Every structure is written in C-alpha cells, then in structure tokens.
Amino acid sequence: MVRLARWIGRAANYSVETSAFSKPVLGIETSCDETGVALLRWQPEAPGAGLLAHVLYSQITLHADYGGVVPELASRDHVRKLLPLVREALAQAGLTPAQLGGVAYTAGPGLVGALLVGAATGRALAWALGVPAIGVHHMEGHLLAPLLEDDPPTPPFVALLVSGGHSLLVEVADIGRYRILGDTLDDAAGEAFDKTAKLMGLPYPGGPALARLAEQGRPGVFRFARPMTDRPGLDFSFSGLKTQVLLAWQSSAQDEQTRADIARAFEEAIVDTLVIKCRRALQATGATRLVIAGGVGANRRLRAALADAGAREGFRTHFPRPAFCTDNGAMIALAGAMRLAHGQHQGEAVAVFPRWDLETLPPP
Structure with missing residues (x-):
C-alpha cells in the first residue's frame, strides 16, 4: 500500500500529503447502456477503502427487443435514471450534496448522446455546489479499476x-x-x-x-x-x-x-x-x-x-471484481478523484469525446 501511495504521489510530482483530497468525489458513468454512480473518498494508500457507495442501473431490458443498444433510447433513459441514482448513492453513503468535494464524469469514448447526459449533469452539479469537475477517459477508468481491490497493482x-x-x-x-x-x-x-x-x-x-x-x-x-x-x-x-x-x-x-x-x-x-x-x-x-x-x-x-x-x-x-469489470461509477470516481487530488480540473464548458485516444491523456 505504501508503494502504491508513493507511485501515485510521484506520478504528478506532488507529495501524497500535500495533494490530499479529503472530501468525497461523485463519479458518473453514462457512456453506453448502463447508468453508474459512485462516491469515493480519495485514499492513496488504499483506494478501495475509500469507496462509500456504488449504484448501477442496466438498460438490458430496454434494448432487448432490438437485439442491441439503441443510442437515442439509451440517452433518454440516462436522463430519467441519473439523478435518482445520485440521490440513492448519497443516501447510501449518508452524505448530502454539500459534503461533496468534486464531480467526475465519463467524457469519452462512448455514445455522444449518452456521454452528454452525464457530462451536462456532472458539470451542472459541480457548478451549483462550487466544486471542481473533471471529465474522465472511460478506458482509464477500466484500467484503474483493479486499484479498488485489496491487492492493487x-x-x-x-x-x-x-x-x-x-x-x-x-x-x-x-x-x-x-x-x-x-x-x-x-x-x-x-x-x-x-x-x-x-x-x-x-x-x-x-x-x-x-x-x-x-x-x-x-x-x-x-x-x-x-x-x-x-x-x-x-x-x-x-x-x-x-x-x-x-x-x-x-x-x-x-x-x-x-x-x-x-x-x-x-x-x-x-x-x-x-x-x-x-x-x-x-x-x-x-x-x-x-x-x-x-x-x-x-x-x-x-x-x-x-x-x-x-x-x-x-x-x-x-x-477487478466482476461488478467492476463492466461499466460502473466506481472506476470513474476513482480515476477522477485521483486527478482532482493532484490539482487537475476543467472549466465550465460541457465537452465530450466519442472518440478519444488513450495515449493523448496527460499525466496528473
């Protein structure tokens, strides 16, 4: 765990102590056909221990009649489900919106309409609460998901x-x-x-x-x-x-x-x-x-x-455990919290990237 904390601190030329981000981060995932929301308090030495809540809604039933994901239906369902899931995650963690320290949302790659739902909601919440927000690369979220486990790489x-x-x-x-x-x-x-x-x-x-x-x-x-x-x-x-x-x-x-x-x-x-x-x-x-x-x-x-x-x-x-292999809010909260903890955040513009090269990501 100490080695992991040193790695994360070294990656951004910050010490872990000076880059601590103690308030919970809200993670929002809406890249395709699953609406995921999670709350995570950044703990460099044991990221998984900071996971406070994790809720997920799958649109499988909605798309089953069509044999695949219908982008317009996916976007509309995210609109219906996202805020209720945010409320559910806050209740699960015993938190109020005022206690959040930041918002992370999937900015790409994915379906453009679905991405825009999460990005617009995430940016609006961050603006209303006066906290920083960051758009997360979906694949970086997957890549970091094993850090939520007890023996992180x-x-x-x-x-x-x-x-x-x-x-x-x-x-x-x-x-x-x-x-x-x-x-x-x-x-x-x-x-x-x-x-x-x-x-x-x-x-x-x-x-x-x-x-x-x-x-x-x-x-x-x-x-x-x-x-x-x-x-x-x-x-x-x-x-x-x-x-x-x-x-x-x-x-x-x-x-x-x-x-x-x-x-x-x-x-x-x-x-x-x-x-x-x-x-x-x-x-x-x-x-x-x-x-x-x-x-x-x-x-x-x-x-x-x-x-x-x-x-x-x-x-x-x-x-990662099977629940964190598929799309989920926990991996987005983790990737976002890690970058927010090292001073990265974005302006108020709502921007998504349906195609986004992983190699173009900057270090934290």
Whole structure:
C-alpha cells in the first residue's frame, strides 16, 4: 500500500500529503447502456477503502427487443435514471450534496448522446455546489479499476482492456503514461461475443449468454482459428472468427448440444488468442504484472487461463471484481478523484469525446 501511495504521489510530482483530497468525489458513468454512480473518498494508500457507495442501473431490458443498444433510447433513459441514482448513492453513503468535494464524469469514448447526459449533469452539479469537475477517459477508468481491490497493482504493468467496444493492450509506465501495444482491427472481443451469440439465436445480451452456454459444450468437437497469432504483432481481429462460427452453425444440425459445442469452441478461441497476445506483450515489455479489465474481464474461462499462465510463467494477474469489470461509477470516481487530488480540473464548458485516444491523456 505504501508503494502504491508513493507511485501515485510521484506520478504528478506532488507529495501524497500535500495533494490530499479529503472530501468525497461523485463519479458518473453514462457512456453506453448502463447508468453508474459512485462516491469515493480519495485514499492513496488504499483506494478501495475509500469507496462509500456504488449504484448501477442496466438498460438490458430496454434494448432487448432490438437485439442491441439503441443510442437515442439509451440517452433518454440516462436522463430519467441519473439523478435518482445520485440521490440513492448519497443516501447510501449518508452524505448530502454539500459534503461533496468534486464531480467526475465519463467524457469519452462512448455514445455522444449518452456521454452528454452525464457530462451536462456532472458539470451542472459541480457548478451549483462550487466544486471542481473533471471529465474522465472511460478506458482509464477500466484500467484503474483493479486499484479498488485489496491487492492493487503498481506499475509498470501491461493492461488488457477487453469490452464490447474495445480490445486494447496497453503498457502502463505510470498514471497518464500509456502506450498502446495492440488494438482491434475490426470487431472487439466483446462485440464478437455478442454478434456470434446473435447469429446462433441466443437472447440479448448475447456475450454472457454464450459464455454460460459454453460451459455445457464438449471439448474438441469444433475448433476455430486463433486469429493473428500465427504472425508477429499484438493487434486483434475477430471478424473472421465470427464468420467461421456462422459457417459451422449453418452446416450443423443446429440442435442445443451443437449450439453449446460451437459456443465452447468459440470461447476457447477468443480466450486462447487473448492469452497468447498477453504473454507476448509481457515478454516485449519485460513487465511481470498483468491487469485485466473491461466487461470480457469477467469471463471465467479467461480468468482461469490467465491465472494458470501466470503461475507457469511467473507473472501476476490482477482482476477487478466482476461488478467492476463492466461499466460502473466506481472506476470513474476513482480515476477522477485521483486527478482532482493532484490539482487537475476543467472549466465550465460541457465537452465530450466519442472518440478519444488513450495515449493523448496527460499525466496528473
């Protein structure tokens, strides 16, 4: 814990003592189809211990009839749910708005309408309360989510950020010092899960449904390629794998056991590909710590495979709890509180960035 506090203090050329931000920070997440709100009091030596409240509303039911997220509906639902969730989080923590020290909100990347709801609300609250506000990079929030756990990682480390919209391998030298090692060339891993599930007729949201079905599949009945592992590099491509699954499904009996067998083979191909790329990234950077975050980070087969690889090859893996793998307000409150504690904040303009390069973030 002391080492973590020294790292965070050193990252911004502030001492931990002089940069203390003792009042709670409100975190708001509205980048896609989940409305997340959290309250966190910044504690450099143990960030997770400062989490005071965490509430989350998912729009799964709203979008289920459409088989995917409808941006306009997502934005309108954030408008309806955000302030009630803020009130709920304050009540859960036993706080009043006047006791807040700052507001952090997701400024990007994400759906522009959804982002604007959180940004406008966050900026308005900050202005009304006379406290600083900061827009947080969604992927930095995911990257820092493991710091909420009891054994937080310290840099340098490699981070695998895998979700419905992103598949990134990032070298983390320090907070705000990020280098993209690998990116997706087409479908992200989570997107491939969802699209594959949909083509096999699984209910929305498809990714978790496919993972559950894969547990009933028989090993070795089908085998699919491990995309882009037969050549150098750390980029990802999963669209071809999705096509392989489609062809296998169309030429099969399409019964329940076949569906489960294909789901298992697909999941194994995704997991093996991610593990191979992670091992390459660790070897290329010399890092001995690996952080896994994002919605796909909750996948049990992926967690087990990376833990086994780490035990064999001598690297440590750090996962946030499953509730903090998916989009949530706690990770935004943490990332925002960390930067606010070191003097960063933004003006009164409401600005969001649907596309936002992680490498362009400044250090705190």
